[in-house]
Amino acid sequence: MHAPDAAPTDETPHTALAGLLDGLPPRQAAQAVDRLIGHYRGRTPTDAPVLRDRSDVAAYAAYRMPATFEAVRAALDAFRARTPEWAPATHIDIGGGTGAASWAVAAAWPRAGHTTTVLDWAEPALDLGRELARQAPSEALRTARWQRRAIGAGLALPDGTDLVTVSYVLGELTEADRHAVVTEAARAARAVVLIEPGTPDGYLRIREARDRLLAAGLRIVAPCPHGASCPIEPGADWCHFATRVRRSSLHRRVKGGSLPYEDEKFSYVAAVRFDATPAGARVVRRPQIRKGQVLLDLCGPEEGLGRTTVTKRQGPLYRAARDVAWGDVWPPEEEPPS
Numbered sequence: 001m002h003a004p005d006a007a008p009t010d011e012t013p014h015t016a017l018a019g020l021l022d023g024l025p026p027r028q029a030a031q032a033v034d035r036l037i038g039h040y041r042g043r044t045p046t047d048a049p050v051l052r053d054r055s056d057v058a059a060y061a062a063y064r065m066p067a068t069f070e071a072v073r074a075a076l077d078a079f080r081a082r083t084p085e086w087a088p089a090t091h092i093d094i095g096g097g098t099g100a101a102s103w104a105v106a107a108a109w110p111r112a113g114h115t116t117t118v119l120d121w122a123e124p125a126l127d128l129g130r131e132l133a134r135q136a137p138s139e140a141l142r143t144a145r146w147q148r149r150a151i152g153a154g155l156a157l158p159d160g161t162d163l164v165t166v167s168y169v170l171g172e173l174t175e176a177d178r179h180a181v182v183t184e185a186a187r188a189a190r191a192v193v194l195i196e197p198g199t200p201d202g203y204l205r206i207r208e209a210r211d212r213l214l215a216a217g218l219r220i221v222a223p224c225p226h227g228a229s230c231p232i233e234p235g236a237d238w239c240h241f242a243t244r245v246r247r248s249s250l251h252r253r254v255k256g257g258s259l260p261y262e263d264e265k266f267s268y269v270a271a272v273r274f275d276a277t278p279a280g281a282r283v284v285r286r287p288q289i290r291k292g293q294v295l296l297d298l299c300g301p302e303e304g305l306g307r308t309t310v311t312k313r314q315g316p317l318y319r320a321a322r323d324v325a326w327g328d329v330w331p332p333e334e335e336p337p338s
Contacts, residue, residue, distance in 0.1 A: 012066075012069060012103065013066070013099075013100065013132060013136075015135065016135040017062060017065060054124055054128070056124065057097075057127075057128045058128065060097070060098065065098055065100045066245050066246075068101070068264075069100040070104075070243045070245045071168075071195055071266040072101045072165065073107055073243070075193055075195050075222070075268040076193060078222040078268075079193055079221060079222050079270040080108060082222055082270075083191075083221065083272065087109045087114070088162035089115070090114060090115050090160075090162045091105050091114050091140075091161075091163045091165070092117045092118075092119065092157055092158075092163070093117070093165050093166075093167075094119050094155070094164060094166045094181060095119065095121075096118035097125040097129060098128050099118055099129035099132060099133055099141070101165040101167040102118055102129075102140075102144060103141065106136065106138035110138065112140070113140070114140050114163075115143070115145075116144040118145070119147050119148075119149040119155075120149070120151070126147070130146045151172075151173065152177030153176060154180070157184055157189070159188055160190070161188050161190070162190050163189065163190070163193070164188065164192050164193070165192075165193050165194075165195075166181060166185060166192075166193075166195070168195060168196060168197065169181075170194065170205045170206075171197065171201065171205060178205065182212045183212060186213050186216035187216065189273075190272060192218065192272075193268065193269075194206060194209050194268060195268040197265070197267070198264075199265075202238075202240070203239055203240055204238070205267075206267040206268060206269050207230055207239075209269060210269045210271075213269065214227055214271075218271035218273055220270070220271050220278060221279075222278070223239070223241065223269070223270075224278065224282070226278065226302070231304030231305045232305065239267060240265050240267045241267070241326060241327035242263045242264065242326060243263070243266070244264075245264050278301070280300075280301060280331070281298040282298065282328075282330070284305070284326075284327075285326060287321065287324055287325070287326070289322060293310065293318075294309070294318065294322055294324075296308050296309075296321060296324065308330075317331065
């Protein structure tokens with residue numbers, strides 16, 4: 001799941017974001033970024049729209065959109081590996097804001113010819129998302145529908161929607177609204193992909209949502225290799241992964257960083273209503289490479305959490321273990337079709 005240091009392609013929002021803060025006073029942008037950082041670290045209320053005006057939205061897009069896009073794309077890559085022949089015809093992005101998840105869906109299925117609808121409660125976010133999407137190479141993004149909608153109890157989705165994504169949204173909702181959104185997504189969709197920050201709290205929200213998806217009859221296909229209870233003891237550890245985000249000059253300026261990249265940690269779950277085979281086992285920690293051996297912490301389909309040691313005497317398997325990354329399937333499988 002830890003993505004290689006590849007330069008952004010035309011399927012990413014980087015180019016569209018490049019001129020985003022032009023004309024926005026630096027002080028105003030900095031204040032908006034500081035407030036958003038406070039929100040994402042849990043210091044602000046989470047039961048009202050976070051993005052209030054154009055400066056908030058511009059700061060959010062520059063500060064969070066590249067990382068959100070990469071996290072969703074990584075989750076979708078894992079999902080596609082389990083469902084290689086499937087592609088959505090209809091996609092709804094709940095709480096999609098400026099559209100990071102919709103850009104990731106367009107990158108995952110560039111030739112699917114799907115329709116995308118973005119639902120959000122913040123009109124400024126929808127306006128900016130629509131503006132950015134006009135610059136996208138993907139017809140699905142250029143023709144996407146951007147609709148203002150309350151995200152919570154009372155949300156109704158069309159029956160038979162192929163794919164529903166909910167990324168970095170559950171933490172903004174009250175408990176009742178969070179339950180309502182997950183329940184409605186599970187009712188209406190053939191596939192549901194949920195992504196949250198890779199924090200202990202983000203994991204607990206994903207864990208709770210996973211239980212609701214299972215109770216609704218969906219099948220978990222990623223990252224879990226099984227549909228049983230999560231073997232992690234709450235409070236003792238949490239399930240999360242990481243993906244590398246290449247920072248543009250705009251990204252570095254807004255976030256005040258000097259490195260050309262950062263690692264975005266995230267938790268996720270993907271579930272479907274159709275036949276699909278989950279992974280055999282998932283690497284749930286960074287592999288430990290030692291002299292002549294590799295230690296892999298795995299979540300397996302039957303035994304739950306455990307560690308396996310791959311030694312140099314195992315030849316090709318050892319060489320594969322030296323290349324495997326946190327979040328990958330073990331043993332390695334072929335890459336999903338592009």
